[in-house]
Amino acid sequence: MRNISPLSRLTTTTTRRTSQIPRTQSWLSDWRHISSSSSTRSTAAAPNTDSTASALEPPPAGGHLPSISSSALLKHTREQSLKTPGILWADAELDEARGTSSLSSATAGRETRKMNMYQAIRDALSIALSTDDSAIVFGEDVAFGGVFRCTLGLAEEYGRERVFNTPLTEQGVVGFGIGYASMGSKLGDSTLGGRGMGGTAIAEIQFADYIWPAFDQLLNEASKFRYRSGGQFNVGGLTVRCPTMAVGHGGLYHSQSPEGFFMGAGGLKVVIPRSPLQAKGLLLSAIRDPNPVVFMEPKILYRSAVEQVPTSDYTLPLGRAEILTTGSDLTVVTYGTSVYRCEQAIHLLTHPPQGSGIERTVKDALGDWRRGTGKNVSSSPSIELVDLRTILPYDLPLVLRSLSKTHRLLIVHEGPTTGGVGMQIAGDVVSGLALTTSNPQEKISIGEDMRRMRKEAFLGLEAPVKVIGGWDTPGVALQYEKFYIPDEVRILDGLLELLAY
Amino acid sequence: MLRSVSLTFRPRLLHRVASLSTRSLGRLPNTQSPIVSKPHFFNSVTGDSSEQIPAFRLLDGTGVPIDGAELPELDEAFARRLYENMQLLPNLDNILYNVQRQGKISFYMTAYGEEATIIGSAAALAHDDEVLGQYREMGVLLWRGFGLDNVMAQCFGNHEDTSSKGRQMPVHFGSPKHHFHTISSPLATQIPQAAGVAYALRRSPERSNSVAACFFGEGAASEGDFHAGLLLASTIPSPVVFIARNNGFAISTPSSEQYYGDGIASRGAGYGIDTIRVDGNDVLAVLTAVREARKRCLEQGRAVLVECMSYRVGHHSTSDDSFAYRARSEVEDRKRIDNPLVRFRLFMESRGWWDSQAEEELKTRLRADVLKAFKHAEVQSRWELSEIFTDIYAGEEPWNIREQREELSRLLEKYGEDWEPWKRELQKFKTESKDLVKNRE
Numbered sequence: 001m002r003n004i005s006p007l008s009r010l011t012t013t014t015t016r017r018t019s020q021i022p023r024t025q026s027w028l029s030d031w032r033h034i035s036s037s038s039s040t041r042s043t044a045a046a047p048n049t050d051s052t053a054s055a056l057e058p059p060p061a062g063g064h065l066p067s068i069s070s071s072a073l074l075k076h077t078r079e080q081s082l083k084t085p086g087i088l089w090a091d092a093e094l095d096e097a098r099g100t101s102s103l104s105s106a107t108a109g110r111e112t113r114k115m116n117m118y119q120a121i122r123d124a125l126s127i128a129l130s131t132d133d134s135a136i137v138f139g140e141d142v143a144f145g146g147v148f149r150c151t152l153g154l155a156e157e158y159g160r161e162r163v164f165n166t167p168l169t170e171q172g173v174v175g176f177g178i179g180y181a182s183m184g185s186k187l188g189d190s191t192l193g194g195r196g197m198g199g200t201a202i203a204e205i206q207f208a209d210y211i212w213p214a215f216d217q218l219l220n221e222a223s224k225f226r227y228r229s230g231g232q233f234n235v236g237g238l239t240v241r242c243p244t245m246a247v248g249h250g251g252l253y254h255s256q257s258p259e260g261f262f263m264g265a266g267g268l269k270v271v272i273p274r275s276p277l278q279a280k281g282l283l284l285s286a287i288r289d290p291n292p293v294v295f296m297e298p299k300i301l302y303r304s305a306v307e308q309v310p311t312s313d314y315t316l317p318l319g320r321a322e323i324l325t326t327g328s329d330l331t332v333v334t335y336g337t338s339v340y341r342c343e344q345a346i347h348l349l350t351h352p353p354q355g356s357g358i359e360r361t362v363k364d365a366l367g368d369w370r371r372g373t374g375k376n377v378s379s380s381p382s383i384e385l386v387d388l389r390t391i392l393p394y395d396l397p398l399v400l401r402s403l404s405k406t407h408r409l410l411i412v413h414e415g416p417t418t419g420g421v422g423m424q425i426a427g428d429v430v431s432g433l434a435l436t437t438s439n440p441q442e443k444i445s446i447g448e449d450m451r452r453m454r455k456e457a458f459l460g461l462e463a464p465v466k467v468i469g470g471w472d473t474p475g476v477a478l479q480y481e482k483f484y485i486p487d488e489v490r491i492l493d494g495l496l497e498l499l500a501y
Numbered sequence: 502m503l504r505s506v507s508l509t510f511r512p513r514l515l516h517r518v519a520s521l522s523t524r525s526l527g528r529l530p531n532t533q534s535p536i537v538s539k540p541h542f543f544n545s546v547t548g549d550s551s552e553q554i555p556a557f558r559l560l561d562g563t564g565v566p567i568d569g570a571e572l573p574e575l576d577e578a579f580a581r582r583l584y585e586n587m588q589l590l591p592n593l594d595n596i597l598y599n600v601q602r603q604g605k606i607s608f609y610m611t612a613y614g615e616e617a618t619i620i621g622s623a624a625a626l627a628h629d630d631e632v633l634g635q636y637r638e639m640g641v642l643l644w645r646g647f648g649l650d651n652v653m654a655q656c657f658g659n660h661e662d663t664s665s666k667g668r669q670m671p672v673h674f675g676s677p678k679h680h681f682h683t684i685s686s687p688l689a690t691q692i693p694q695a696a697g698v699a700y701a702l703r704r705s706p707e708r709s710n711s712v713a714a715c716f717f718g719e720g721a722a723s724e725g726d727f728h729a730g731l732l733l734a735s736t737i738p739s740p741v742v743f744i745a746r747n748n749g750f751a752i753s754t755p756s757s758e759q760y761y762g763d764g765i766a767s768r769g770a771g772y773g774i775d776t777i778r779v780d781g782n783d784v785l786a787v788l789t790a791v792r793e794a795r796k797r798c799l800e801q802g803r804a805v806l807v808e809c810m811s812y813r814v815g816h817h818s819t820s821d822d823s824f825a826y827r828a829r830s831e832v833e834d835r836k837r838i839d840n841p842l843v844r845f846r847l848f849m850e851s852r853g854w855w856d857s858q859a860e861e862e863l864k865t866r867l868r869a870d871v872l873k874a875f876k877h878a879e880v881q882s883r884w885e886l887s888e889i890f891t892d893i894y895a896g897e898e899p900w901n902i903r904e905q906r907e908e909l910s911r912l913l914e915k916y917g918e919d920w921e922p923w924k925r926e927l928q929k930f931k932t933e934s935k936d937l938v939k940n941r942e
Contacts, residue, residue, distance in 0.1 A: 136700075161704070164737065166733060166737065167732050167733065169728075169729040169732060171693065171726055172696075172726070172729030172730065172733045173733075175690060175694045175696070175697065175726060175729060175730065175733075176694070176696050176697035176700070176733050176737070177697060178693075178697060179693065179696060179697025179698040179699075179700075179701070179713075180697035180700055180701050181697070182694065182697070182698060183697075183698055183701035183702070183705075184701070198697075198701030198704075198705075201697065213725065216687060216726075217693070217726075220685065220690060221687070221690050224685070225683075226892045226893070226894075227668060227893055228665050228673070228675075228683055228685060229665060229683035230662070230663055230664060230665045230666035230675075230892060231666075231891070232664075232676070232683065233677060233682065234895065236895055266893055266894075266902070267893050267894065269894075289896070290895035291894050291895055291896070319899065393894070393900070393901055393902075396900055450903075450904050
């Protein structure tokens with residue numbers, strides 16, 4: 001079960017020998033799947049991919065995630081790419097320190113390259129290894145490039161001392177990383193400085209589905225490391241990467257979105273990128289963040305999402321959500337693969353398939369919305385799409401600010417609904433924690449702004465907060481996946497329900 | 502001397518790929534196993550299933566060197582230091598155990614019966630070897646000069662507790678200065694971490710003379726993390742001395758119900774790790790074995806396993822009454838027949854380094870030292886209440902922590918004076934929690 005099929009072993013070996021990035025390798029051939037039974041699709045697909053092994057470009061992205069090829073969210077030009085909001089150039093920090101920074105130099109002379117997400121991640125790892133001697137990259141099958149190719153060529157480039165395989169033991173991989181990270185000093189804030197070469201540990205768990213044996217190490221050890229030692233020790237140098245979410249054929253054990261289970265792990269951060277450009281910047285932030293970070297990579301995007309990615313060293317901020325499209329009538333909060341489904345659902349709202357039942361449904365619901373809000377017949381709702389990016393601790397202030405404007409909130413994710421991120425956000429939005437009327441005599445305190453935002457957002461709600469997540473089945477059932485994952489039409493339905501409420 | 506008892510069976514995978522031209526089927530693809538024509542099952546690492554792994558010992562129960570024993574070089578000052586540190590443990594345990602019984606501290610774990618294992622190991626390590634303990638290794642910290650005041654401060658969780666600022670239960674010590682990683686209650690989590698710590702040491706030229714020393718009980722060795730840790734330290738060669746304290750009990754479960762094989766030592770060979778079993782009640786044997794283990798560790802850059810056989814004379818913790826599952830007479834017999842302190846004291850006396858007067862003086866002094874530290878710690882306040890919300894994240898503080906701190910401050914301001922349970926508790930904190938209320942002003 002947990003072996004790569006012999007076929008994929010063969011193809012990857014071949015591609016490695018010719019030192020070509022096997023861009024066209026099939027999804028399935030990267031998988032730890034049962035190679036004997038019911039894998040006709042995979043065996044049928046593999047020869048095709050072999051035959052196109054000399055192609056220079058990734059396969060049509062639409063082949064993997066239909067909505068992504070038409071996505072306006074991906075940066076297809078250098079100019080768009082370099083103007084990414086919140087991007088922080090590593091050398092700009094240096095310039096700033098030298099007092100030589102200027103706005104024009106921010107993008108001048110910078111290059112971008114077309115990359116898919118695994119290439120962007122590989123790029124980030126390479127930068128981390130080249131800029132930090134303490135950095136090590138390790139995990140199951142990491143040395144040959146990883147089953148998703150994210151560490152391709154790194155062992156050759158940086159040596160097996162720094163990029164290496166581990167035996168099949170997730171709790172061991174994370175425990176090892178914790179020990180290694182505990183010997184470093186990310187901030188120079190502890191007496192550990194100079195005690196050794198420990199520090200930056202970048203561990204890979206092959207699938208998020210297999211992170212559970214390491215849950216104890218993450219929850220009881222990594223998240224509590226600083227707190228339990230009175231700030232004397234920390235494992236800020238630890239980053240645990242793992243592929244997450246569904247791809248259409250992963251079944252119960254190659255499709256999970258476990259981020260919800262980490263919501264109570266104060267001390268830990270959880271980050272999920274939506275695209276190659278985002279993945280590179282967020283991963284470098286995660287690696288350099290002074291806190292342990294679980295970095296979950298939506299695996300359907302490894303090849304599907306292609307973007308112009310800046311080639312130099314840059315970071316994107318953790319703990320900050322991003323507004324992808326601004327709107328005034330409804331806020332959609334999501335992350336990872338679901339970003340593209342939400343984008344598509346919003347598109348369906350304004351462009352339903354002509355003459356279809358969906359068109360009539362949309363028309364009716366929007367009629368109700370116009371009547372309810374007093375809008376004129378020609379107006380159509382404008383939707384604010386928010387990518388959460390950091391799941392823990394997430395950016396509630398941004399969600400509240402958006403909600404104060406739109407008064408309607410929909411949260412979408414693949415993971416199970418109960419106990420999930422969506423319910424957490426919904427709960428935070430309606431939670432009374434800071435709704436207590438504050439004493440006007442009292443001086444403005446740190447939380448005053450939050451209190452005001454919470455109040456405005458809650459009292460302004462014009463519909464219940466809606467969460468569209470995976471069902472609470474024990475997992476993503478193989479042949480039923482289409483009806484498990486919140487797809488475009490389910491999201492559309494949620495939009496309509498909230499607008500017409 | 503050690504070699505005679507160390508295991509000769511060391512399955513070292515050579516990863517020698519058989520030449521493609523070899524047509525012979527004399528070797529199997531992933532092993533150098535000789536081919537045999539008879540089915541041969543085995544269930545022993547000694548090669549003889551009727552014989553258990555030998556245990557290394559230097560002094561018999563009366564402190565007399567056994568036949569063939571080569572004692573480590575030992576002067577009187579060092580021997581006295583060993584003994585005094587061993588004696589400090591029960592003296593400290595007696596007082597803290599009673600202090601817990603009086604309700605002054607919440608919990609305690611004694612080291613009765615394991616004094617030789619703990620002090621012998623501590624003495625064999627260098628002061629900057631990184632120690633990852635389980636929870637019963639306070640003696641290592643004391644050996645390194647952590648001091649009784651720090652021990653008391655941690656157990657009371659007062660404002661002088663730098664180990665965890667009063668956040669952890671008693672005996673969860675930690676001190677970067679003493680290269681002692683903070684104890685956590687989950688068992689065996691420290692074992693894979695030790696491999697990572699040791700790998701960091703291996704990668705650091707300035708730490709090339711340091712090892713990681715990882716302690717755990719035979720019960721913890723049943724956890725998956727034990728296997729993960731030994732596996733990683735052997736496949737990713739890392740200088741860790743694994744020290745199994747086999748004291749016969751995991752709370753109430755005797756080791757006979759913990760494993761069916763030959764103790765913990767038999768597992769070392771399975772991971773290709775040099776292993777030795779030692780009489781954990783013989784401080785000189787522990788000292789010698791751990792010294793040799795440490796040496797091998799550095800020479801080979803690889804992990805070594807030492808299994809110390811002892812007997813947990815005390816209860817598991819203050820939450821446990823072991824006479825519910827073992828006879829008082831069994832424990833008393835053990836203490837009388839095989840007492841690590843008596844054994845070493847008799848040895849010291851035979852050298853003319855110790856007598857009953859020295860014993861009395863030592864006990865009086867230790868008791869006075871412990872009581873002094875106790876009396877100081879007992880009256881200290883806790884940290885400020887605001888520390889409940891610090892050390893969670895480095896860098897920017899998330900909104901939820903900020904907001905929750907505000908919420909607690911608001912509640913304290915509103916009810917702190919009137920709600921008795923809070924009022925009483927607040928008085929125990931430094932500045933009586935005014936720090937939190939102050940933040941709002």
